[in-house]
Amino acid sequence: MVEGSLMLLCLIPALHFGDGTGSAIAVSGLFTVVVGMLLFVRFHRAVTLANKRMAYLLVVLIWAALSLFGTLPFLTTGTARSFADAFFESMSGITSTGATIFSAVEWLPSSILLWRSMTQWFGGYGIVLLVLAIVPSLGINKHSLYTAEASGADNTGKQTSTMGATLRQTLGVYIFLTAAFVTAYWKSGLHVWDAVNLTFTNISSGGFSIYNNSLERLTHFQQYITAFAMLLSGINFTMLYNLLVFRWDRMKNKLDQVSAYLALYLAAALLVMLGLRFAMGYSWGDAVRCGVVQTISVLTTTGSLAADTSTWWVPITFLFVMLSIVGGMAGSTTGGLKVMRMLILGRNVRKILRDQLHPHAVNPVRLNGTPVSAQIITNVMVIFMTFVMVIFFGTLALVLCGIDATEAIGATIACLTGYGPGLGLSGGFGCYASFTPAAKGVCTLLMLLGRLECLTILILFTRSFWRR
Numbered sequence: 345m346v347e348g349s350l351m352l353l354c355l356i357p358a359l360h361f362g363d364g365t366g367s368a369i370a371v372s373g374l375f376t377v378v379v380g381m382l383l384f385v386r387f388h389r390a391v392t393l394a395n396k397r398m399a400y401l402l403v404v405l406i407w408a409a410l411s412l413f414g415t416l417p418f419l420t421t422g423t424a425r426s427f428a429d430a431f432f433e434s435m436s437g438i439t440s441t442g443a444t445i446f447s448a449v450e451w452l453p454s455s456i457l458l459w460r461s462m463t464q465w466f467g468g469y470g471i472v473l474l475v476l477a478i479v480p481s482l483g484i485n486k487h488s489l490y491t492a493e494a495s496g497a498d499n500t501g502k503q504t505s506t507m508g509a510t511l512r513q514t515l516g517v518y519i520f521l522t523a524a525f526v527t528a529y530w531k532s533g534l535h536v537w538d539a540v541n542l543t544f545t546n547i548s549s550g551g552f553s554i555y556n557n558s559l560e561r562l563t564h565f566q567q568y569i570t571a572f573a574m575l576l577s578g579i580n581f582t583m584l585y586n587l588l589v590f591r592w593d594r595m596k597n598k599l600d601q602v603s604a605y606l607a608l609y610l611a612a613a614l615l616v617m618l619g620l621r622f623a624m625g626y627s628w629g630d631a632v633r634c635g636v637v638q639t640i641s642v643l644t645t646t647g648s649l650a651a652d653t654s655t656w657w658v659p660i661t662f663l664f665v666m667l668s669i670v671g672g673m674a675g676s677t678t679g680g681l682k683v684m685r686m687l688i689l690g691r692n693v694r695k696i697l698r699d700q701l702h703p704h705a706v707n708p709v710r711l712n713g714t715p716v717s718a719q720i721i722t723n724v725m726v727i728f729m730t731f732v733m734v735i736f737f738g739t740l741a742l743v744l745c746g747i748d749a750t751e752a753i754g755a756t757i758a759c760l761t762g763y764g765p766g767l768g769l770s771g772g773f774g775c776y777a778s779f780t781p782a783a784k785g786v787c788t789l790l791m792l793l794g795r796l797e798c799l800t801i802l803i804l805f806t807r808s809f810w811r812r
Contacts, residue, residue, distance in 0.1 A: 345377050345380035345384065345468070346380075346381070346411050346466075347374075347376055347379060347400055347413055347414065348373045348374070348376030348377030348378075348380055348413075350373075350374030350377075350459075351369060351372050351416070351459065352369070352373035352374070352377070352465060353458075353462070354368070354369050354373070354417065354455040354456075354458045354462070355369050355370060355373070355388050355455070356460045357454035357455050357457075357458050357459075357537070358453065358454065358455035360454075361453075361454040363453035363454050364453070365379070365417075365421045365453045365455045365456070368417070368421045368422075369417055369420070369421070369455050369459075371420055371618040372416035372417045372420050374656050374794070375416065376413050376416065379413070383705070386400075387669035396671045398589050400431045400800055400803055400804065400809075401804065403550045403796065404792075404796065404800060404801055404804060407439070407792060407795065407796065408792065410438055411431065411434045411435040411439075411792075412431070412434070413437055414434035414435075414437065414459075414463055414486055415427065415430035415431050415433075415434045415460045416449050417455070418430035418433055418434065418456065419454060421453060421455070421456060423446075423456050424445070426493045426781065427639070428781040428784045428785060429445045429777075429784065431788055432632065432776065432784045432788050433445055433446070433460070434463065434801070435788045435792060436467070436552075436554065436791055437459075437460050437462075437463025437464050437467060437550070438463050438464075438467040438515055438793070438795075439761060439762060439791045439792060439794070439795035440464045440467045440468040440550040440551075440649075440677065440679075441550070441551075441759060441762045441763075441764050441794070442464070442545075442550050442551030442646065442647035442678070442757060442762070442764025442765070443647075443764045443765070443770070443775075443776055443787065443789045443791070444552065444757055444764075444775050445775055445776050445779075445784070446775060446777070447774075447775045447777050448556055449552075449553060449554060449556060450554070450555060450556050451631060454537075457541060457554045458540075458541065458659070460545075460552045461541040461544035461545050461550075461554070462542070462544060463489060463546060464545050464548045464550030464551075464552055464582065465522070465544035465545070465548045465550070466746045467548070467550075467795075468548020468549055468550055468577075468677040469514075469515065469518050469548070469677065472564055473511055473514070473515075473782050484516060484566065488527045490493075491624070497563075510582060513582070513585045514581035514582060514585060514675075515656065516585070517581050517584050517585045517588065518547070518581065518677075518775075520588070521547050521573070521576060521584075522547055522696070522758070525539075525542075525543040525546070525547055525569065525573045526539045526540055526543045527539075528569050529542055529543060529566065529569060530648055531587055532563070532565055532566050532569060533563070534562075534566065534663065539555045540552075541553075541571065543573065543678075545646075545648070546570050546573045546577070546646060546648055547576075547577050547652075548577065548677050549550045549574070549575050549578070549644050549645055549646045549648065549672070549676070549677040549678045549679065549762065550647070550765075551641070551647025551764045551765075553647045553648065554561050554702045555653075556620060556773065557568055557649075558649035558650075558773065559637065559647050559648050559649060560650060560651060560652075561652045561745075564633055566775075567633060567637050568633070568636070568637070568648055569639050570637065570648060571636050571637045571641075574618070574640045574641055574646050575609070575640050575644070575783055577644055577646070577671070577672070577676060577677045577678065578601070578605060578640070578643065578671075578672025578673060578677075578678045579605070579672070579673050579676055580598050580601065580673045580674060580675040580676055580781055581601060581675055581676060581677075582675060583595055583596075583598045583602065583673075583675075589646070593765075596712065597712045597714075598673070598712070599712055600681050600687060600711055600712045601673050601674065601684050601711075601712075602673065602688065603671060604683050604686075604687055605643075605673050605683045606668065608643065608667075609639060609640055609643055610649065612639050612643065612663060613635045613636055613639040613640070613711075614635070614766075615634055615660075615663060616634070616635040616638065616639050616660055616663065616690070617631045617634075617635035617636075618631075618655050619656075619659060619660045620629075620634055620635060620656070620657075620660070622658065623659075623660075624657055632674075633650065634650050634651050637650040638650050638651070638653060638664075639664075642664045642667045642668050643667045643668075643670065643672060643678075644671070644672045644676075644677075644678045644765065645668050645671055645672070645678050645679035645680050645762040645764075646678075646764075647758075647762075647763050647764030647765050649750075649765065649772065649773065651799035652772040652773050653706055653765070653771065653772050654765075654767075654768075654771040654772030654773075654774065655772065659690055661767070665754070665757055668680060668684060668757060668763040669681060669731075669757065669761055670682075670759045671683070671761065672688055678762070679760075679761045679762025679763065679794055679795070680761045680762070680763075681728065681731060683726070684711070685724045685727065685728065687711065688711060688716055688720070688721060688724045688747060689711060689724060689725070689728060690710045691710070691711075691716075692709050692721055692724075692725075695709050695754070696708045697709070697749055698759070705806065709721060710752055717766070726799070727797065727798065727799060730799060730802065731760070731796045731798060734760060734790070734798055735753075735756055735757060735760060736755035737775070738760060738786065738790050739752045739753050739756045741786045742755060742756060742783050742786055745779075745780050745782045745783035746780055746783070747779065747780075748768060750767055750768060751766060751767050751768035751769065753767065754766035754767025754768060754770065754771060755767070755776070755783075756787075756790060757790075759790035759791045759794065760790045760793060760794040761794055762795065763795050772793055780789060
């Protein structure tokens, strides 16, 4: 019902700009709302999560179903050439990936541009989290559903007495940031229409654009506003809430992560600036601007582009691939493995090396001064290895679909991490239109796997999941 209501909101630009899509959008929105109402009337009293398995299954079904209904505006308006294209674009929006099949978005109807932006804003926070924050009366086991869906949920410290309160607080931060950056863009000289779309796609770490050349059209000041929006989107939202309400004491359990996140960003941005200045001949002003904006776009897996990065120096491209795999902080809108997991992996390696030198010493892996349990370390290692294996098999699948090996690697990592732009034709200001329907299907699955962090979906294919 919420998704259908968002579709109906796209009637506003359709009627205002007169793009001729009003009836198609109205049919799509009303149909989605009616289906939602029928499901609610029939099943709302029967929604229970008796065990964790139902939580995992429900999360996957929600994301898949809403991505499926999200294809309706593309199909009814005729903007997508096929169902494969529409499902690819819808999944990319709902998972806030940013990969697109449209080569010239400026030719799209205004209603479709807003719908693309809305799917990313809606999906960036997390559909399940949004539902639980708004409708706590569903009676669902919130903690089970939260941990099943949340992209790298950070449970290192309890912020509030109830999960519902945490969700409402983070949703409040999300809405506050959205309103703040819409105002900032508007005050900087952008039309309200541009300001809303840019905010929706960048605060959600999505990266869809209403311009063919992404951020390149913006003024330098507006690009810096975008960089700041992306920087905040990569920070844990409970930490942002505590920062806004001046609860400094509750931020201590996130200091290691935010320090590593900012240090990684600054170091990578400096390397990119130097590469652009000395290897590509950029002026210092352009090198600093592109380094600041593009590096945070990659680290937060947003995918907005300050320039055509497909023409940049190869070592910079390689650095960007590595950064997109890392991602932002746990509990943010970003994709990737998350800084927290990389910290734990790195400190576990250091612990193993120390144990080789001092086998009788006690060298626990610590995060924010607190020892990390062996179970968490094992879980992080499993997620990391699963991520690597999915990259391997995803690349192999795309190669078998006829995609060039380099482009297959780039597309696999871009779709799995949620960054969006890949390598080759799908990189820079390019798109995925040249991919075969089978390759688009593989990329669509990779987006869902990445958004739900692989294990949530892969667990459905284990024999023990279905055993009574």
